[in-house]
Every structure is written in structure tokens, then in C-alpha cells.
Amino acid sequence: MKSKTEYLWFNTDHEHEYINITEKVATIVRESGVQEGIVLVSAMHITASVYVNDAEDGLISDIEEWLTKLAPPNPNYKHHRTGETNGDAHLRRLLMGHQVMVPITKGKLDVGPWEQVYYAEFDGQRRKRVIVKVLGE
Amino acid sequence: MKSKTEYLWFNTDHEHEYINITEKVATIVRESGVQEGIVLVSAMHITASVYVNDAEDGLISDIEEWLTKLAPPNPNYKHHRTGETNGDAHLRRLLMGHQVMVPITKGKLDVGPWEQVYYAEFDGQRRKRVIVKVLGE
Amino acid sequence: MKSKTEYLWFNTDHEHEYINITEKVATIVRESGVQEGIVLVSAMHITASVYVNDAEDGLISDIEEWLTKLAPPNPNYKHHRTGETNGDAHLRRLLMGHQVMVPITKGKLDVGPWEQVYYAEFDGQRRKRVIVKVLGE
Numbered sequence: 008m009k010s011k012t013e014y015l016w017f018n019t020d021h022e023h024e025y026i027n028i029t030e031k032v033a034t035i036v037r038e039s040g041v042q043e044g045i046v047l048v049s050a051m052h053i054t055a056s057v058y059v060n061d062a063e064d065g066l067i068s069d070i071e072e073w074l075t076k077l078a079p080p081n082p083n084y085k086h087h088r089t090g091e092t093n094g095d096a097h098l099r100r101l102l103m104g105h106q107v108m109v110p111i112t113k114g115k116l117d118v119g120p121w122e123q124v125y126y127a128e129f130d131g132q133r134r135k136r137v138i139v140k141v142l143g144e
Numbered sequence: 145m146k147s148k149t150e151y152l153w154f155n156t157d158h159e160h161e162y163i164n165i166t167e168k169v170a171t172i173v174r175e176s177g178v179q180e181g182i183v184l185v186s187a188m189h190i191t192a193s194v195y196v197n198d199a200e201d202g203l204i205s206d207i208e209e210w211l212t213k214l215a216p217p218n219p220n221y222k223h224h225r226t227g228e229t230n231g232d233a234h235l236r237r238l239l240m241g242h243q244v245m246v247p248i249t250k251g252k253l254d255v256g257p258w259e260q261v262y263y264a265e266f267d268g269q270r271r272k273r274v275i276v277k278v279l280g281e
Numbered sequence: 282m283k284s285k286t287e288y289l290w291f292n293t294d295h296e297h298e299y300i301n302i303t304e305k306v307a308t309i310v311r312e313s314g315v316q317e318g319i320v321l322v323s324a325m326h327i328t329a330s331v332y333v334n335d336a337e338d339g340l341i342s343d344i345e346e347w348l349t350k351l352a353p354p355n356p357n358y359k360h361h362r363t364g365e366t367n368g369d370a371h372l373r374r375l376l377m378g379h380q381v382m383v384p385i386t387k388g389k390l391d392v393g394p395w396e397q398v399y400y401a402e403f404d405g406q407r408r409k410r411v412i413v414k415v416l417g418e
Contacts, residue, residue, distance in 0.1 A: 008145050008282050008418045010317040012386050043147040045184060045279065047319060047382055051393030053334045059242060060190045060234060065222035069231050070238065077214065077351065085339035094343050097334060101344065101377055103238055105333060108184055108245060108382060110277045112149050117275060119188030138391060140384045142319065142417070143279070144145045145282050180284040181416065182321060196379060197327045197371060202359035206368055207375065214351065240375055245321055245382060247414045249286050254412060256325030280416070281282045 011039035011141040014051075019131030025067045026126045028057075028137070032109065033116050035139050042114045044143015049106035051138055054096035054130035056103035062123040074099050074129075096129035103127060111143055148176035148278040151188075156268030162204045163263045165194075165274070169246065170253050172276050179251045181280015186243035188275055191233035191267035193240035199260040211236050211266075233266035240264060248280055285313035285415040288325075293405030299341045302331075302411070303398045306383065307390050309413050316388045318417015323380035325412055328370035328404035330377035336397040348373050348403075370403035377401060385417055 013035045015028060028048070036046050050057050060066065084094025107124060110117040126137055150172045152165060165185070173183050187194050197203065221231025244261060247254040263274055287309045289302060302322070310320050324331050334340065358368025381398065384391040400411055 008318075010417070012317070012384070012391070043149070043279075044145075045277070047384055049382070049384065051396060053393065053395050058238060060238060061223075063223060063226060065225050066231070066234055068222045069235070073215070073235055078347070085342045086335075086337060088339050089337060094340070097340055098344070098347055101332060101334060104241060104378060106382060108186070108243060110149070110184055110186065110275050112277070117149070117277070119190065119273065121190050122188060136393065138384055140319070140386070140391070142317075143147070180286070181282075182414070195375060197375060198360075200360060200363060202362050203368070203371055205359045206372070210352070210372055241378060245323070245380060247286070247321055247323065247412055249414070254286070254414070256327065256410065258327050259325060280284070 009039060009041050009144055013139045015137040015139060016134060017126060017128060018134045019128045022131050023071060024128045024131055027062050027123050028126050029124045032124050032139055036111055036116060036141055039141040041111055041141050041143035044111045045108045046111060047106060047108055047140045048124055049138050052135040054093050054100055055135055056100050056127040057106050057137060058103050058125050058127060059107050059122050061121050078102055093130040099129045146176060146178050146281055150276045152274040152276060153271060154263060155271045156265045159268050160208060161265040161268055164199050164260050165263050166261045169261050169276055173248055173253060173278055176278040178248055178278050178280035181248045182245045183248060184243060184245055184277045185261055186275050189272040191230050191237055192272055193237050193264040194243050194274060195240050195262050195264060196244050196259050198258050215239055230267040236266045283313060283315050283418055287413045289411040289413060290408060291400060292408045293402045296405050297345060298402040298405055300400045301336050301397050302400050306398050306413055310385055310390060310415055313415040315385055315415050315417035318385045319382045320385060321380060321382055321414045322398055323412050326409040328367050328374055329409055330374050330401040331380050331411060332377050332399050332401060333381050333396050335395050352376055367404040373403045
């Protein structure tokens with residue numbers, strides 16, 4: 008079994024950002040030499056997500072609005088007693104998921120026509136990591 | 145490491161459908177000859193989900209009603225400026241998740257007594273795919 | 282490829298509980314001898330979740346309150362016509378996800394500084410299992 012592990016670093020300009028990382032993941036897979044396998048892409052900080060959906064600005068705007076409704080900012084989160092102010096960002100990560108497994112077939116990401124891998128930052132403006140781990144043969 | 149990749153095709157009669165694909169996944173695993181490993185089952189279109197839960201019609205009806213409340217149809221999604229009308233279907237996929245990893249032990253799906261693998265279609269009546277990728281030994 | 286499969290059993294005192302299982306997973310990984318790979322941690326009962334987030338009591342309390350709002354107890358779930366009373370617990374598992382893949386690098390769980398693996402019970406006081414399956418080399 009071959010494996011390759013890389014870390015992508017982010018330090019976003021804004022508190023919330025949605026960043027298409029498909030090409031970065033594809034490059035790591037290419038470099039790994041794995042022909043048949045999977046690549047795990049997982050946000051290592053607990054206020055960020057990794058998901059697979061459309062690279063379409065309108066949809067991204069809809070996602071942001073939807074999350075604001077389902078996991079709203081709220082000064083009364085009990086988590087804030089620790090001094091943090093990011094309770095909503097933790098809930099957003101739980102709702103959106105924090106990782107995906109992308110299949111690799113014949114050396115390439117085996118994804119649907121519109122599937123793109125996104126990093127979603129919900130508590131940005133600080134250095135955060137995503138692990139990209141390729142496994143296969 | 146052994147691997148086997150198959151694609152399941154769907155073209156549902158209805159816009160929304162919940163289809164039990166457990167037997168199809170189990171068959172592919174059996175054919176792969178993998179004894180210890182995992183099988184990734186992942187919806188390749190961005191308005192469909194794969195999840196694991198109960199094969200019980202009442203529950204499926206509850207899920208549909210719940211999703212209609214949390215990710216309602218709405219003409220005002222910004223995604224619709226592209227000409228699409230399926231903004232809610234994208235959000236449903238994000239809420240329900242688009243993939244599962246089913247463990248394989250001694251050549252069989254190692255699932256709990258009520259765990260069944262479902263394909264959930266939120267924007268049907270068109271040809272769509274699910275990848276089933278078996279990895280192991 | 283090496284593999285190791287273990288099952289964690291739970292029988293919680295309360296209907297709802299959030300249990301940090303990070304150390305149990307780390308021990309199984311250590312015993313497996315896998316240096317590079319992944320460990321799948323998956324709830325085998327359909328009213329429980331496995332997720333990765335902060336070991337902070339305030340946050341756990343926020344998650345419980347949030348789930349009660351988004352997937353409330355309700356006598357009218359159609360699933361209850363089977364005699365069950367746990368419709369909300371099924372929906373909570375779908376919202377929170379039922380499994381995670383934790384990367385293993387140099388023989389250790391390769392997680393972020395605050396990432397902890399949790400078992401979330403939404404319909405407890407009965408014996409339930411989580412599968413922990415290590416794969417790698």
C-alpha cells in the first residue's frame with residue numbers, strides 16, 4: 008500500500024470563506040502515484056468544514072445564508088463562557104461535516120461532473136490546517 | 145491491496161426518492177473478494193445523498209418532511225439565477241451527507257442490525273451515478 | 282495491508298450522552314501496529330452518532346440544545362406507528378453523521394489540537410456498539 012500525507016494551510020482574510028481546493032487535492036494525488044485508492048481530506052480545526060458540492064457563487068451565498076439561519080451567531084452559547092465567541096462555527100462544522108473521502112481511479116479523482124472539494128472556514132483570520140492523506144496502490 | 149470500482153445508475157420516476165441499495169453494495173463487495181477493508185459509497189451528483197439508516201417507510205416519510213422544513217424549496221435561492229431550480233436539493237445533500245464508508249469484515253458488510261445503505265434522490269428524473277469503491281485485502 | 286477490527290460497547294445511564302472515545306480509538310490504533318493509514322469509527326446503531334469536535338462541556342450543552350431545536354422530540358413522527366418513540370434520535374444521527382475516518386500518521390492519530398472523537402447517544406439505556414476498523418501499513 009502506498010500513502011502520502013500533505014497539509015494545506017489557510018489563513019483567510021474574512022471570518023467566513025469558501026475555498027475550492029479541488030486542484031490542490033488532485034495535485035497531491037498525482038504526486039502520490041496512487042492509481043486505485045482514496046484520498047481523505049479533513050479539516051483539522053473544529054470550526055471549519057470540508058465538503059463536496061458545486062463551484063457556483065450563488066449556491067455558496069445560499070449555503071452561507073442557510074447556515075446563518077440553522078446555526079446562528081448567538082452571544083448566549085454556553086461555549087462562550089470559556090472566552091470563545093465562535094459557538095456557531097462549531098455547529099456549522101457539525102452540520103456541514105468536516106471531511107470527505109474522494110475515490111481515486113486510474114490515477115485521478117473519480118468525481119462527478121460538478122463535484123468540487125471545498126474548504127469552508129467559519130472562524131477565520133487565523134492559521135488553520137487541512138490534512139490530505141492518499142492511500143492506495 | 146485489492147480494489148474494485150463499480151457505478152450504480154439511477155433515473156428515478158419521482159423528483160424525490162429514497163432507495164435501499166444495501167444488497168447492491170453487498171454484491172459488489174462479494175464479487176471483489178475483499179475480506180478485510182472498506183467500501184466507499186458516494187453520490188457523484190451534487191443534489192443526491194448516500195446515508196445509512198433504517199429501512200422503515202414511516203421514518204423515510206419523516207426524513208422527507210424534516211428536510212422540507214430545514215431545506216425548503218424557495219424560488220429566491222441565488223443559485224436559481226443560473227437557471228437551475230434545485231437550490232433546496234443542494235442543501236439537502238449537505239445536510240444528509242453524500243457518502244458513507246461501510247466496513248468489510250470476513251468478506252461481509254460489517255453493519256449493525258438495522259443499518260441499511262440508502263441512496264436519496266432530491267432532484268430526480270435524470271440519469272445519475274453512485275460510485276462504489278471497495279478497498280482491502 | 283494490515284487491518285484490525287474492534288467493537289466498543291456502550292450502555293449509557295441516560296437517554297442522551299456525549300462520550301469522548303479518543304483514547305480508546307488511539308489505543309486500538311497503537312495495538313494494530315499501523316503506521317500509515319486510517320481508522321474508521323462508525324456507530325452501528327441508527328440512533329447514535331460519531332463526530333469529531335471539542336471536549337468542552339459548554340459546547341456539548343450547546344450541541345444538545347441545538348439538536349433539540351432542529352430535530353425535536355415529537356409524538357407525531359410516522360416512525361412511531363411501529364411502536365418506537367425515537368424518531369428524533371434517527372434524525373439527530375443523520376444531522377450529526379454516524380462515522381468518521383481518523384488519519385494515522387507515524388503510528389498516531391493525526392488530528393488537530395482540539396479534535397476529539399465523540400460517541401453521541403440519542404436513545405440510550407440499552408447495549409449498543411461502535412466499530413473501530415484500522416487499515417494501513
